[in-house]
Amino acid sequence: MDWFPIVAGTFKVLALSIGMFFAIKWHYDQGKKNKQMDKRAMLRAVGKVAAIFVLSLLALGLIAFALLRMLGNDMTISW
Incomplete structure (x- = not known):
C-alpha cells in the first residue's frame, strides 16, 4: 500500500x-x-459574475449558520 x-x-x-x-x-x-470585444459588455459580464459569487457566498454562509444552529451548536459570542 x-x-x-x-x-x-x-x-x-x-x-x-x-x-x-x-x-x-x-x-x-x-x-x-x-x-474587439466591447468594454462595456465585458464590464457588465464581470459585474454579473462578481454579484453571483457574492450572493452564493452569502447564501452558503446563511445555510451553514442555520444548519449549525439546527444541530444545536452554540453560536453566541461571549467576551
Whole structure:
C-alpha cells in the first residue's frame, strides 16, 4: 500500500497539468478571436459574475449558520 500515494499523486499532477494546458490554450485562442470585444459588455459580464459569487457566498454562509444552529451548536459570542 505504500505505492498508492505515489501513483495517485502522479496521476493527479498529470491530469491537472493537462487540464491547465488546454484551459490556458483555449483562453489564449479566445482572446485572439475576440480582440474587439466591447468594454462595456465585458464590464457588465464581470459585474454579473462578481454579484453571483457574492450572493452564493452569502447564501452558503446563511445555510451553514442555520444548519449549525439546527444541530444545536452554540453560536453566541461571549467576551
